[in-house]
Amino acid sequence: MSLNTFGHLFRVTTWGESHGPALGATVDGCPPNVPVEEAMLQQWLDKRKPGQNKYTTQRREPDAVKILSGVFEGKTTGTPVQLMIENTDQRSKDYGDISEKFRPGHADITYFQKYGNRDYRGGGRSSARETAARVAAGGLARAALETLAPGIEIKGYMTRMGVHEIDRSRIDWDEVERNPFWTPDAVAAGVFAEYLDGLRKSGSSVGAVIEVVARGVPAGLGAPIYGKLDTDLAAAMMSINAVKGVEIGEGMGAAELTGEANADEIFMSDDGQPVYSSNHAGGILGGISTGQDVVVRFAVKPTSSILTTRQTITKSGEAAEIITKGRHDPCVGIRAVPVGEAMMACVILDHLLLHRGQIGENQGTIG
């Protein structure tokens, strides 16, 4: 069961609301003896932290993570790790309007219809702040991966903002850290900046596509059916707020290809490993990793909080108009980059443990 839990063996349960005292992640099943300290997690939270530039919400949160359990003398013990982030900037304000009216595109109306109540302060549980807990848990997953499978590298970046897409021939992973959009295309970074500035000033917002790549994942992770690596990656990404689409490798574009165009031919490398002529599959065949880059993309919808008046209704069913003021991200996709990376790290670690549990060291070898 998993209303607020993700993962099979490395299990992350997030908790907390935008304007409560704290939020966090309870992480069960982490391998023991993984060196971890708060600073190792904090680096990823700092990537996601709001208020770092004019393109993200001006809410100021230090997002300082505290490890409350499961780590002793600098190493994980194998028991649950509690990662807590206190909410500090719970700016006092009048929520009266939002508490009565449902914001279009937000979860307000469906939460109320489901639960018969709603923590309307800053979106409550549906706030993008929840993703801070994911990033903290993802930091722990990265630390564990470093111990268990040192060669794995996980990198997320923006490939599309609204109508503008990157040029794939210009992808440069080093560029990602150099611009506020985490995009690997330096030219696109300039285009995105100007584009988003315009949208931001007009009180509008826009969607984005994020690609997350895991390099160095060993072949053999995943399962044929249901427990497929791609099933869990799709679930992981779709579970992030505002995500509306997920792709593996060619993704939706695979529908347009013929069998000849889509087949990744197989060869032996000089060092006796299978290599492929291409990676249409996104590193996953039949639910199981091939050893190539695992490639996932997801689309984030535009922030629903905009300055244009929209029609809505109140809790009592009256027609109403609403303008969503406040501190919002014009492109929430930017801060989704470290979140996508965190989910990738959690899924890969989880499947490493699952694979080790079922198969141990005796997996098949070619040649």
Added chain:
Amino acid sequence: MSLNTFGHLFRVTTWGESHGPALGATVDGCPPNVPVEEAMLQQWLDKRKPGQNKYTTQRREPDAVKILSGVFEGKTTGTPVQLMIENTDQRSKDYGDISEKFRPGHADITYFQKYGNRDYRGGGRSSARETAARVAAGGLARAALETLAPGIEIKGYMTRMGVHEIDRSRIDWDEVERNPFWTPDAVAAGVFAEYLDGLRKSGSSVGAVIEVVARGVPAGLGAPIYGKLDTDLAAAMMSINAVKGVEIGEGMGAAELTGEANADEIFMSDDGQPVYSSNHAGGILGGISTGQDVVVRFAVKPTSSILTTRQTITKSGEAAEIITKGRHDPCVGIRAVPVGEAMMACVILDHLLLHRGQIGENQGTIG
């Protein structure tokens, strides 16, 4: 844990290989007192059955489902329902070539790398035949939905085959049953026919996009995080063989929209229900159903079995060439339509039960 299991309360575990004696689905958690008989399930299996026209594999399987448990005197008892489908057309042939060589685009190599063995007969567990078990389970889910929430209608159809897409203004649900592609656009049906005929004759294959809509789903199903209705739908569709992308509502296209374009404004209907100006959200806000049509799309890659020679390797690491002969679907997307419907039925029923478990009858009402 769910290597071969799907669902939280309505749990489907499929088992069986392409060329073993049988395959099936063990369904646990079905509500009791649901009227069900084999013919009710068989109707959906007949939609998926191979060999019905020249566009699907010529393997001849009756795909007759037997109910071995959990139904007594024509009604479910509330205990596990075992749905078994015997394999009859296990044509004796020499698998020598496939048993040694890995077919590009197939799960052959990754299965071997994971398990150190592989049932190479017809793909074994990775065969599309596994989806017959899903369709049987989906039939049971439909029967349960009819009892629990009679107004729900689930319809799947093809919206793209390779480079050809339907015209959405021509969508007509009645048309879906009239052509072998399960497409709702009569004009597209003709285009698809000619296009696929050419591909089939040249021994090629092509991908497709399937859309599945659930109409009449009550508001309130799902959960804010991880256990989101869209998370489970994405997982459900991505768990089907050959699926590479999943979209909810606008899907990947949401990335291109502004907040103004994407917002579904809310009104009250004359009969006192919330209604929306549009359905960009695909019927799900914040992980919870809105009461609008739930709209999911997924892309199926082209069948990897093609008549063109491809480069590959053998189990012992030798370079080799392979041509995949045999009885294959040139567009496996066609038979994915009833499979997508089945997964939708399972997810909706599962979330109905989850919602009833946590909330009971006391959900929120507007007005």
Added chain:
Amino acid sequence: MSLNTFGHLFRVTTWGESHGPALGATVDGCPPNVPVEEAMLQQWLDKRKPGQNKYTTQRREPDAVKILSGVFEGKTTGTPVQLMIENTDQRSKDYGDISEKFRPGHADITYFQKYGNRDYRGGGRSSARETAARVAAGGLARAALETLAPGIEIKGYMTRMGVHEIDRSRIDWDEVERNPFWTPDAVAAGVFAEYLDGLRKSGSSVGAVIEVVARGVPAGLGAPIYGKLDTDLAAAMMSINAVKGVEIGEGMGAAELTGEANADEIFMSDDGQPVYSSNHAGGILGGISTGQDVVVRFAVKPTSSILTTRQTITKSGEAAEIITKGRHDPCVGIRAVPVGEAMMACVILDHLLLHRGQIGENQGTIG
């Protein structure tokens, strides 16, 4: 998966160690709109709190529970409830001895053998302090039960301390709160007092049997196989530290009975409900509640921390002697009473939700 999680729909994950900054319970799946405030949980924690009399450990912990999430305006929201208890009395001391030597009867050696490390401070994760988190979660379960099924009453009490057993003819629930042993037999309370005083003074310890009864549980909770109400109760009680046996109804004694002696005959009550001539079954038949009192008993072993020297080994495999000084309960069974009640509350609530999920309101009625 459930290394540190208990429950199907009402899911409790506890976290934290004896001497870390805090411990707690992450509770997912709680029904919404349950009135709850910290004081409602605190009353049960106060029952379990150490240092209240000479029969329990002199460690002084306020065990004050804080609700960090999932409750808004005095009601549960349906999202995860985080219950945190800060550790305050982490008396600074030299753990050198315990850190190197394994205490017999404690988890020291097995933790080390499993994880290759161990938080030796006060037992770390294996400390009885973990049960404070269970009691907090149980308080939330009780609050939810009060909303969903108001007639249910849960009562735990001690029926045996070492060689002394209560006289069942003297059971009086009102007596339970009047003595420090939570025993329902006033005479036994006196016997226990004298007996335990002697053991305490000699630095010894002793085991106990706790009985927990749930009155007013509706018929129909549970499942025939695996998910049986008694399976989950047995797991719940056995999951508590130091528990070595669990019984339902007649328990181990059922082995000595004949079919005639064991059968609870069935009659109709004057108000048209099935009633039974006896309750050998402990309120559960075929895994499903009968509507009678649900009766569970469990045995708690004697505290392993005693003042007598015992032989042991060190981490490096050297022979050693150990005396466990410190603040310990001579009969940890006393404080197990509220813990057993908490587990009962969690199991009953969980099964109420499961039953509602699968069956809804349509269960069978007799007559």
Added chain:
Amino acid sequence: MSLNTFGHLFRVTTWGESHGPALGATVDGCPPNVPVEEAMLQQWLDKRKPGQNKYTTQRREPDAVKILSGVFEGKTTGTPVQLMIENTDQRSKDYGDISEKFRPGHADITYFQKYGNRDYRGGGRSSARETAARVAAGGLARAALETLAPGIEIKGYMTRMGVHEIDRSRIDWDEVERNPFWTPDAVAAGVFAEYLDGLRKSGSSVGAVIEVVARGVPAGLGAPIYGKLDTDLAAAMMSINAVKGVEIGEGMGAAELTGEANADEIFMSDDGQPVYSSNHAGGILGGISTGQDVVVRFAVKPTSSILTTRQTITKSGEAAEIITKGRHDPCVGIRAVPVGEAMMACVILDHLLLHRGQIGENQGTIG
């Protein structure tokens, strides 16, 4: 979720009723490359098979297990193993009486109250025939254990029948196979025979205690909390029909001991392994195996089907009398022996996989 499923990674879902066409177990998560054939499973089913002597039901069932999936060329593939047992002796008879009246001590009334229906033929899902599926799955678990951890030996035997208990000084594992009661005490076998013969002739029945020992289990299996090895063993045994109590090591008797009497002192063996002066703990400390024998006991209640008239009610609430004729075991505990062994095998294997998943090969070593 686990209404009819048991286990975390090695997951067994049983299905089927007493008088349906078949019953079986769907086993997911089995390690690949385990040599297994039907005869290896059949040997355990033959132990449980009815009609072998006058002390068990005269129903004649071959209980022949068929492997329908997950095994290829004599080895497990790592995908689901379907184990099916066809029901052959579904003696046609008039169930009219049982279909209307609830048999005291049976699940009849609670099933009806839960589900609003009931498969009354031979107990339906609550029939002891369900345990045949467990025994088949346990056989597979044993085969996997033989591959993964060859030194493990699992042995179950009867230690009490009604008022008669074995003399522990006479325990001889070789004796177990020599008498129809699977008791390790040759003298007790004679006593049990005479005792049960008398009960059988008078149409009565009696309970029993079964002990199951796993020898050679490595130290380190289990988890500190909830996922404890003893939690899962308790759940496993309590999930068997008619079981009312479960004990680990000293069990309920631990309550009577002092800390001095209960402590198992620790020494180093000559070959550098920790050894213990005694095994009060039953091989489990803090939820984790010590390397000693894992010792579990459970009590089976007397068969409720007896020839003495009992008072009951009908579905419509009328008072009635009932005598349960038919083919029944006077001491169902006899056939519970292989069932208990099967559950032990499943739990140990499951925890081996869990341990390997979380910890791998890097567990702690002493010395």
